[in-house]
Amino acid sequence: MIDIPEAFAHETISREREPGQQWLTALPGLADELLQRWSCVPDGPIMHGCIGVVIPVRRRDLPPAVIKISFPHPGNVFEPDAFVAWNGQGAVRLFERDDERYAMLLERTDGATLADVTDVTDFDEAVGILGRLSHRLAVDAPAGLPRLSDIVADWTDEIRTTAAELGNPLPRRSLDIAAETLRDLGPDQPETLVHGDLHDANVLRGDREPWLAIDPKGYVGDPAYDTITVIRSLRFAPLLFASDPATDIHRGLDLFCEAAEIDRERARRWAQVRAVKAALWGRRHGDPDWLIRATDQLAEMLF
Known part of the structure; x- marks a missing residue:
């Protein structure tokens, strides 16, 4: 079972109230289901943004990847469709998707964003x-x-x-x-x-x-x-x-x-x-x- 980051849980409940609590309760089981179905093993500490968790994983036939599971929200519905259209050109690759559960298996990077990196100072x-x-x-x-x-x-x-x-x-x-x-x-x-x-x-x-x-x-x-x-x-x-x-x-x-x-x-x-x-x-x-x-x-x- 994954450990849900405390800060993420608090933010989700504050924003989504009871639906957020219900989703968080089901999240560890959902993550385990996706790990098994997509033949992945965890490969590092869980990360999170505002609306979802990101689980670093490895799968034998793929480069390093992450499973991203988002809180069900209308703004997240078409994210995988955009990744399919780009096919890795200028965006991370999409390997698997479960639209019903708002989950994707995506290409992993080193995690550094353009906002974070120190060598792009200009x-x-x-x-x-x-x-x-x-x-x-x-x-x-x-x-x-x-x-x-x-x-x-x-x-x-x-x-x-x-x-x-x-x-x-x-x-x-x-x-x-x-x-x-x-x-x-x-x-x-x-x-x-x-x-x-x-x-x-x-x-x-x-x-x-x-x-x-x-x-x-x-x-x-x-x-x-x-x-x-x-x-x-x-x-x-x-x-x-x-x-x-x-x-x-x-x-x-x-x-x-x-x-x-x-x-x-x-x-x-x-x-x-x-x-x-x-x-x-x-x-x-x-x-x-x-x-x-x-x-x-x-x-x-x-x-």
Whole structure:
């Protein structure tokens, strides 16, 4: 039986309440079932993120791997489909999947993320890595994945309603510009696979390739949608508190768009929309004050 990390258990119960407790109770048995069915043996301490555990394993016919088991959540449904479409090009390989149990057997890396590594200290280099990876992941989308055009269809009303409920903490101009972008860019989007949550903590150093993406959402739409998560990556957050944050952020935007080969204006507009949405979400869900302030500032700078 696996030992569930205490911090992960506490976070899961705090967020998911009784369903989280029930899932945690069943998790050790589920892990044992998957180890047996996929002919794997544990090969190191269990790791975890916010929504799942990662069990390092070995299997005779495969390179080092991990079993990832996620809490059942709509945002995790299409992760394996994205991995299948990429087939190891710019992302970790998928060896086995159990969609009913939100479980996958995936390629293992050394665990170091782009946010963690100390030898990528140059801002330009890190942005370039994320941009080039975004370009590699922008492949033709398979059928059946959620479309960003559908996901964002109600965002204008949602943003205005949430802002009103919170006492309108953002300038009216921010909301109006976001609404214009959603009207202009939301309905008509390309048939492209979009990671959906590309940032430096979701990019691992690899052996087969220098950098490999993990934790995709698996959307269909405009690759420029991911710009905000790049800009708000842990590595780049300090730029928002620099002496001239607007200059640095816009330079980062230029570098990312050049490397990703995406339209700079579309990227800026999508980033502004998502900054507005993130600023409101953060207030409702308890983001720290510094992050809320930084996100407010980012929405203003992206006008």
